[in-house]
Amino acid sequence: MPATPPAPGAQLPALTGARWWAAAVVFVLHALVFLPVYPFQKSELFRALHAVVPMQQGAAGVTFFFVLSGFVICWSFRRGMSVRGYYLRRLLKIYPTHVISALVLVLVVAAPLARPVVWLPNLLLVHTWVPKWTTLGGLNVPSWSLCAELLFYLSFPLALPLVARIPRSRLWPAAAGLLVLIMVLHTGLHLWVDGPKGTANVFAARLLPGDVSPEFEIHVSPEWFAQSDIPIPASYWLGYPFPASRLPEFYVGVLAARMVAEGVWRNTRLSTPLAALVLAYGATWFVPIDYKMSALLVGPTAAVVATLAARDLAGISGINASRPLVWLGDISFAFYMIQFPVMVLVTRLFIGGRRWSAGGWAMWAGVSFIASIIAAAAIYHGVDKPLMNRFAKRPPRDNRYAAPRAHSPIKALTKR
Template sequence: MRLPRLDSLTGLRFPAALLVFLYHASLGVPWIRLFESDAANDGFAKAVSQAGALGVTFFFVLSGFVLTWSAREKDTFRAFWRRRFVKIYPNYVVTWGLALITFAAVMTEPWQAVLNLFMLQVWVPDFATNFSVDPPSWSLGAEAIFYLAFPLLYLGIKKIDAAKLKFWIAGTIAAIMLTPTLTYAVIPGGGMQMPGADGTSTVQYWFAYVLPPVRLLDFALGILVARAVMSGRWRDIGTVWSTLLLAASYGVALNVEHLYAQRSVTLIPIVLVIAAFAARDAESKPTLFNNRPMVWLGEISFAFYLVHYIVLAYSRELLGDGLFSTPVGIALIAAQAVVSVLLSWALYAWVEAPVTRRFSSSRKAKAAKAAAAAAAAAAPAGRSDSSGPEDRKVAETV
């Protein structure tokens, strides 16, 4: 059965990446301040303080959802892992090198650079290592584990009775939302503290927010919700109400303890938004995000996610440590976003897309596909066999 494209979810990837961009723009790392006005500086930093966490959680849940939606019935583990590798790693390596060249080399130990190259920085309980070289790329270290685990997770979750999916979804949500409580209870709170997060140590943050086995729950939740939507077991509240709920939950996240803001408060609305827009796509209904410009931005969003911090850091390095008036600061952020989009477009067009087209299938698979196409073309009219597996062209995410 051919499933519809999830163009809205592709389009939604860019706003999620933009949230991460705004969070990093507010940090101005390592320059700390951006605006001359304390009110503007503090207000901007406060407004987007949880935007990065929301965007990352959205991507983790979305990844599980979309990979489940696009799963191929006769796929092999090796073929799946190959497609994921050629889509993710070339962009990752290019931006790893670009970050080192432009700004990161002077603040990165050689062993940290090597860990980053192999996506292992997330396994060290050290804040500086987790976010070394190109800081947003830490999430790809978690995604690598998700991709390794997906074939087995998918097979296991496929076996769950559709009527019992709601219990599994509720249990997984509860486990994620209770992660901060467990973390504060079992992980020592001493040592280095998270900036602006009273009472949260960097080790607690690493355990609850960065460590791949913990974040695997977010990915598994996406798989479960996708199965519920696909089997007609999901109660959809619609795109408007789910979006309003997400906005309201973000307001709450700005005013609660750090780890709860990062891991718990926005989780259910994120799930509702993903399921609601997928349902609209399944019914071929228009949304704000399944138009051509938004789909294009969504397609380059992975490159944008990896490129944007490099643009932010290098541009501030070129401009020096000066502070800016509010209008100039806003214009600077907008210009950095535009430059990030243009560089992302180039990275997508010159690296991601051609490498994916060239290497996502093995030579043997391509030869078999070509042979099948030739046989179908040679078959007598009216007797062509159309029972083979179909290529589900849906929005694959990172």
């Protein structure tokens, strides 16, 4: 590790490459749940396969994204950045890709645009704040996580003075306090809020009658949109998609960025954090659902993120920092957002009305995977990157270290 703190915004290619693995594990779960391939999904083989790839696999990828968001937002702060410029950059990073993905889905399915509850909350990225909107207004299912990301982005300038006042020597206790808060929150949901309490995998494919593949994935079928309300268990809603419940994960990432930048986190051996993450993930099979989705994984995930960053700063190269993985990491957000519309399109054009075995599912999952990469690359290179280059250029790098310090709260951002 360098003797002096790195300049703000120092490149961390391994973190970019690692984003791809998180997006890929989410895709695997979504391919099992959102590709309606019958009679395969009604077979014992499917049940056995889905037991190996349960809901917490996709949830682990989302937790990685949330922790990484906090790390990157704090790490990329630069002296002189205005609140207006910060918000513009954040909105341009997520909103165009979100809108494109939603439009693709609307063109493919029979979404009743005359019912604003179906699409307006999703378009505004507020649909996870109200239980009734969480699934009915979901439209593009993965977009639920953007509601949480939007809250993270909005809160950061407000919380920055508080984060900056944490002394360097108190970073570890502050991070531990957030992890305890997460556990207390989920314990409260488990004990006092209605919802499933067992250890079973409740996030599974919603199966329809018959052995012929349906024309629509159920979440975008006309019957789904016609419902007046779609109940969601209160504990699941409050513990998983509700944005405020995920806020501590973001700030664990923020504190991890401070630890790395200020030399508190110096570990560059990836084996130990990965082993901790594997053990925590294994434990999710044996705990109630309120703990499966993120509570056990936040700490080990933050350790992996911090270690990858420390390795980058120490000049330790690895597969995540390779050019192909960095490119895949660059397009990973678009890949995450477009995968569900692609699966819906593949279902409409090729799967619906036919019978498919496990081989058929594997084939169409592969087609969806390749098509999602191609579509994501087109969105990233054709829309995302040009917009960011044109309208969200960062100010020139100030080589003076501007990350939060105990004796020097960040004033550049709060004065604007």
